[in-house]
Amino acid sequence: MKRLLKWLAGLSVAAGVLAAVVWTLNIQDEVDVNAPVAAAAPSEQQIARGAYLARAGNCAGCHTAPGGADYAGGKGIPTPFGTVFTSNLTPDDKTGIGSWSPAHFWRAMHNGRSKDGRLLYPAFPYTNYTQVTREDSDALFAYLGSLPPVVQPNQPHGLQFPFQSQAALAVWRALYFRPGVFEADTRQSMEWNRGAYLVQGLGHCSACHSARNALGATTQGLNLAGGLIPMQNWYAPSLSSPQEAGVAGWREADIVSLLQHGVSPQASVAGPMAEVVLRSTQHLSASDLGAMAKYLQQLPGTPVATAPQPAAAKVTPGTAAKGAKLYEQHCAQCHGASGEGVPKAYPALAGNRAVTMTQTVNLVQIVLAGGYAPATEGNPRPFGMPPFVLVMNDEDIATVLTHIRNAWGNQASEVTPIEVNRIRANSAR
Structure with missing residues (x-):
């Protein structure tokens, strides 16, 4: 009995020490949101800079739900642990950040904490944003404060046990997160x-x-x-x-x-x-x-x-002939008989490292779902590749990709039907 009590006491002490370490690591370089700061209305220049920085961080990409108001949140971010829903960044006092101060926003960026001190999930990439300067954080906050307020309550996250708990998140942060502003390398320009x-x-x-x-x-x-x-x-x-x-x-x-x-x-x-x-x-x-x-x-x-050179696929003559035939039927019209492509339209496949790199998932994704470059000022009408998800089965896609990865001087491993099937199934979820 005494031995059991000693063991339990030791376990309790160890748990207490561990909890203290986790707590200490989670308050490292903590922002004091109650420190008095001279209030000043944001200038037009600061707001414009914040708008620019918001684009640099692609903030709207996550904080705007499909069909929703800009920066009003509600977009679901799927993770291996469940779905995280992005928050409302408009200046609504009840559902957005209208009641926040610049210090509250800085703490979110720098420490990964919400206004109420709650730990934020790293789907919001504060592990990177912690490097942002206070000046840039204040400019971002000024820009968000200039937006029209949108009443949209934040949606609860759909995370699995135990990942939905603040305790589990605190342990994760103790292991993997340290706040710290970017420090310039004096050896560089x-x-x-x-x-x-x-x-x-x-x-x-x-x-x-x-x-x-x-x-x-x-x-x-x-x-x-x-x-x-x-x-x-x-x-x-x-x-x-x-x-x-x-x-x-x-x-x-x-x-x-x-x-x-x-x-x-x-x-x-x-x-x-x-x-x-x-x-x-x-x-x-x-x-x-x-x-x-x-x-x-x-x-x-x-x-x-x-750099180590990838090993070439070992394919039978029959499979090689089938791959060449599939390429002729579905690919050569755009990418050329010898994979040479068309400048400013269709990429060359011969000598293309995106074709021969070890990871093949992107190739399968593009064949299944199509490939599209963005419309930009310098490329306003980009050429795209249609999806073949309903045109070719798993074996055909694996065969033609293996052919492309080993034709015209390319050299890479084969793509298997199992790989294609796995990606097709995962993409259909």
Whole structure:
């Protein structure tokens, strides 16, 4: 009995220590929302800057439900743990942020806490936004405060047990979140630092372009090494790998073109990145796009000369002939008999690293659902690819993609019908 009591006492002490550690980590660098601040009406310049920053962060992309009022929230964000519904950011006093102060908003951005101190779920990417400066946070708040107020109560999240609890979220934050404003690298230029600030902070590029663990945390911080986007069935390629989406060897103007127009001589955007260009990056200034390009050019990566080459698929002559026939029937009219493509219209498939990279999910998605670049000022009438979801079965799609990945000098692993079926099933949910 005494031994049991000692064991229970030790367990209680350990639990208390753990709780204290979690609590301490969750109040690190906490914003004092009650500190007196001189009140001043936002200037037109500050509001305009906030509008620009909201586009840089693509805030409307999440905080506007389909068919709903701008920034009024209510959009469901599916996660592996359930659905998170975005909040109303309009200045309504009851259902929006009309009763918030700039300090409350800064705490949400910097610490991931709501006005009442409640911990926010990282579907709101405060793990990136914590790097945003107080000046930019105040400008964003000024812009949101200038919007028409919309009465729309926030919808409760639909999260599974135990992920719906504040206690579980506090533990997650203790493990994976540390607040901290962006610190410039004195070894780099002002332009590079501006690019780093936009990419790492408001742009929250690592939210998609980094792998995540079983608890939804990015496994390697902000390294942009690529990762599957949870629940969307798209792969955000590595921005540092020469075999995926690294741009170290690109001209700066071509990187800017891709971010601004959705197309460049080397590539075009599709899927989730098309929405980013449509709603966000096409609206950024030339100087900010150039800064982002400069930063992306200098990401550490594997030199092209030493990058491992993918193994070619081993396919039977019959399968190879079937793949070539399917390509001739469905693809050659646009992409060319030898995968050469049509400049400014249809991308070349020969020598295209988006075709040969290890992850094949994007290829399957584009064949199933079609591929569309965004309409931008520099590319107002983009060419698109129709969906083949009702035209080809899983085996046909796997066969033609394996052919494309190994024709005209391409070399990559095969795509299997099981892979196609899994993506088709997941996309139909």
